[in-house]
Amino acid sequence: MNDQSKNNEENARSFSSWLGALWRAVAVPLAAVLLAILIGAILLAISGANPFRAYAALIEGSFGSMKAFGRTLAKATPLIFSGLSVAFAFKAGLFNIGAQGQLLFGALASAVAGFMLKGLPPFLHVTVAVLAGAIAGALFGAIPGVLKAYTGASEVITTIMLNYVAINITDYIADGPLKDSAGGNIVARTPEILDSARIPSIGEIPVGFFLAIIVSIIVWFTLWRTTTGFEIRTVGLSPHAAKYAGMRVAFTVILTMIISGFLAGMGGSIESLGIVGRYQPGFNTGLGFDGITIALLGKTHPFGIIPAAILIGAMKAGASTMQFNAGVAKEITDVIQALMLFFVTADLIIRKLLRTREEDGEKIILSGWGQQ
Amino acid sequence: MQNTISLPTPVSPIKHFIKKWGATIFVTLTVIVITIWQYSVDGRVTEAVLASTIRQSTPLVLGALCGLLGERSGVINIGIEGQMLLGAFVGFLVNVWTGNLLVAVFAAIFTGAIMGLLLAYMSVHLKMDQIIGGTVITTLAFGLTGYFYQVGLTTEGKLLPIPLGPLADIPLIGRAVFNNPPITYATFVLVILVHYVLFYTKWGLRTRAVGEHPRAADTLGVDVYKVRYINVIAGGAIAGLAGGFLTLEAVGSFERAMTNGRGFVALAVMLFGKYTPLGAWGAALLFGFANAMQTQLQFADIQVAHQFIGMLPYVLTIVILSGFVGRTRVPAADGVPYEKE
Numbered sequence: 153m154n155d156q157s158k159n160n161e162e163n164a165r166s167f168s169s170w171l172g173a174l175w176r177a178v179a180v181p182l183a184a185v186l187l188a189i190l191i192g193a194i195l196l197a198i199s200g201a202n203p204f205r206a207y208a209a210l211i212e213g214s215f216g217s218m219k220a221f222g223r224t225l226a227k228a229t230p231l232i233f234s235g236l237s238v239a240f241a242f243k244a245g246l247f248n249i250g251a252q253g254q255l256l257f258g259a260l261a262s263a264v265a266g267f268m269l270k271g272l273p274p275f276l277h278v279t280v281a282v283l284a285g286a287i288a289g290a291l292f293g294a295i296p297g298v299l300k301a302y303t304g305a306s307e308v309i310t311t312i313m314l315n316y317v318a319i320n321i322t323d324y325i326a327d328g329p330l331k332d333s334a335g336g337n338i339v340a341r342t343p344e345i346l347d348s349a350r351i352p353s354i355g356e357i358p359v360g361f362f363l364a365i366i367v368s369i370i371v372w373f374t375l376w377r378t379t380t381g382f383e384i385r386t387v388g389l390s391p392h393a394a395k396y397a398g399m400r401v402a403f404t405v406i407l408t409m410i411i412s413g414f415l416a417g418m419g420g421s422i423e424s425l426g427i428v429g430r431y432q433p434g435f436n437t438g439l440g441f442d443g444i445t446i447a448l449l450g451k452t453h454p455f456g457i458i459p460a461a462i463l464i465g466a467m468k469a470g471a472s473t474m475q476f477n478a479g480v481a482k483e484i485t486d487v488i489q490a491l492m493l494f495f496v497t498a499d500l501i502i503r504k505l506l507r508t509r510e511e512d513g514e515k516i517i518l519s520g521w522g523q524q
Numbered sequence: 525m526q527n528t529i530s531l532p533t534p535v536s537p538i539k540h541f542i543k544k545w546g547a548t549i550f551v552t553l554t555v556i557v558i559t560i561w562q563y564s565v566d567g568r569v570t571e572a573v574l575a576s577t578i579r580q581s582t583p584l585v586l587g588a589l590c591g592l593l594g595e596r597s598g599v600i601n602i603g604i605e606g607q608m609l610l611g612a613f614v615g616f617l618v619n620v621w622t623g624n625l626l627v628a629v630f631a632a633i634f635t636g637a638i639m640g641l642l643l644a645y646m647s648v649h650l651k652m653d654q655i656i657g658g659t660v661i662t663t664l665a666f667g668l669t670g671y672f673y674q675v676g677l678t679t680e681g682k683l684l685p686i687p688l689g690p691l692a693d694i695p696l697i698g699r700a701v702f703n704n705p706p707i708t709y710a711t712f713v714l715v716i717l718v719h720y721v722l723f724y725t726k727w728g729l730r731t732r733a734v735g736e737h738p739r740a741a742d743t744l745g746v747d748v749y750k751v752r753y754i755n756v757i758a759g760g761a762i763a764g765l766a767g768g769f770l771t772l773e774a775v776g777s778f779e780r781a782m783t784n785g786r787g788f789v790a791l792a793v794m795l796f797g798k799y800t801p802l803g804a805w806g807a808a809l810l811f812g813f814a815n816a817m818q819t820q821l822q823f824a825d826i827q828v829a830h831q832f833i834g835m836l837p838y839v840l841t842i843v844i845l846s847g848f849v850g851r852t853r854v855p856a857a858d859g860v861p862y863e864k865e
């Protein structure tokens with residue numbers, strides 16, 4: 153047997169094992185999604201709706217045309233960011249329920265930078281405005297980090313409380329000092345951003361989506377290819393071990409929350425600059441909690457979060473078409489979302505159905521809380 | 525996770541006392557001073573504030589009881605919000621159908637218990653990540669209640685206050701404490717009951733053992749799964765009652781997403797109270813008091829934007845937590861699925 157054929161054989165074997173690995177990685181989520189959709193259909197049928205019409209409308213509204221697809225990606229973009237934010241904190245063993253508040257500050261700061269800074273060329277203006285939002289989110293995210301590191305206050309409590317603080321402060325600013333006064337406006341909202349701060353679309357595809365992809369790659373690189381990322385994950389797995397290894401646990405906690413807030417703030421920023429065009433209270437509600445769902449659905453991995461966000465984004469984009477065309481209340485998508493999360497995680501059930509092996513890896517995302 | 529046995533370092537008893545009770549005493553005194561001062565200015569306002577304190581704290585302390593029953597036995601429950609919401613919804617629907625408030629309350633409790641069963645099944649049998657289990661429950665509850673909700677359903681009324689004879693005439697606290705609707709009274713009883721069960725009964729000892737060291741408990745013949753199931757289901761039932769409080773006692777109708785984050789605040793209240801029913805009660809009352817004061821201040825003629833007054837309770841919680849309370853010791857096996865050998 154010569155070397156050539158041996159090589160070929162090896163290549164073939166590694167290819168097939170690669171294929172097997174891919175199958176094992178994709179089969180379970182795929183089956184989970186299908187199962188969730190099936191149960192959703194049963195629920196629709198029981199409640200007297202036509203599941204085929206409902207799903208047809210849902211798909212038409214999310215993937216049916218280039219425009220619909222663009223809408224799906226636009227909905228997915230902030231979800232990727234809030235998902236990354238929550239997942240990043242998970243990696244250090246922190247539960248950031250405050251992505252919502254950080255996102256609001258990001259949205260507001262970007263909108264303010266978007267209408268106040270005048271005379272900047274478009275590219276620069278967008279960059280500055282996005283950074284303003286991300287930094288605002290980072291600063292707001294730093295608060296629970298600092299409190300946790302220096303007083304031991306559980307970030308679960310402080311982030312929940314800070315969400316309400318954020319709602320009140322942003323509300324105040326949009327309804328007070330920076331309220332839009334054009335045309336006798338009485339609604340609480342800031343003035344519209346300048347055209348130079350608007351994040352454009354290429355055709356129907358919003359540019360913000362590509363930014364989300366790039367940031368996901370950066371997050372992946374930071375977590376798995378840098379020393380800082382290693383420290384963050386070590387602190388997440390065992391703060392005691394990290395401490396004995398000479399890592400700066402307090403510093404890592406603060407840094408993680410800053411980055412987590414930065415990501416959430418960026419999500420709010422893209423929403424303001426790319427979609428809403430200003431800051432308006434009530435336009436970004438629920439994105440933070442969705443971030444938890446997306447992070448978990450994507451198994452807290454950046455490359456899992458992207459498809460998870462697109463999936464949920466598609467359901468959000470198609471929900472109104474479904475409501476309009478098939479007369480089905482859009483909340484059914486929440487039910488399907490919960491079922492997907494259930495089946496993706498309860499892989500015991502699916503693996504029995506598919507008879508695939510269990511993969512190795514970190515199974516528990518957060519063993520208890522506040523243990524640092 | 526200490527390998528060495530560390531001898532307790534001698535601490536002066538006064539220092540120890542201050543460390544343990546300082547925050548509680550400080551906060552309680554502050555609240556009493558504010559109340560008495562306010563009572564001397566306008567008695568009726570004070571009575572309203574106290575009544576509102578109790579009202580606002582009820583769903584929070586119930587939610588916290590739900591959370592701590594689960595976590596004391598080692599199961600994290602972040603689905604309190606969902607259990608509450610679904611309990612509120614089903615309780616409301618049953619009230620619409622039957623017009624019987626008692627049946628409606630039990631329907632709310634039953635719904636919560638079913639959701640508790642679901643969480644227990646996910647975390648004990650499927651060994652799912654418990655954070656995900658809770659998120660599934662909350663998302664599911666938002667979806668189901670939103671999907672099946674119909675506008676325009678009305679009911680025959682809600683649970684009314686029952687004055688407890690002469691007790692209700694006590695000045696200052698009579699109206700707030702002894703003139704309440706049934707679920708509020710039930711809450712008082714539940715707090716004491718859960719405290720008693722957790723710390724003075726065999727069952728409570730087993731629960732805490734399972735939450736701290738399930739392997740040891742198992743070795744001694746405690747059925748870890750059973751303990752977790754029962755505690756999480758009981759917790760769910762209590763969260764369902766909290767939902768029933770919202771639709772059947774406080775508001776009288778259902779709105780989409782009407783729990784409005786109370787389940788998450790309850791989680792904070794539970795941690796704040798350091799996993800004890802009485803501590804959670806104190807934290808919930810404090811939060812309720814801050815909220816009631818906030819509402820009063822909104823009516824007062826002050827030159828401060830209402831948003832800043834509105835966020836007072838939340839800021840207060842953060843300040844007290846980071847200034848006085850600090851670290852919360854979590855049950856050691858909290859969130860960790862147990863594998864039988």
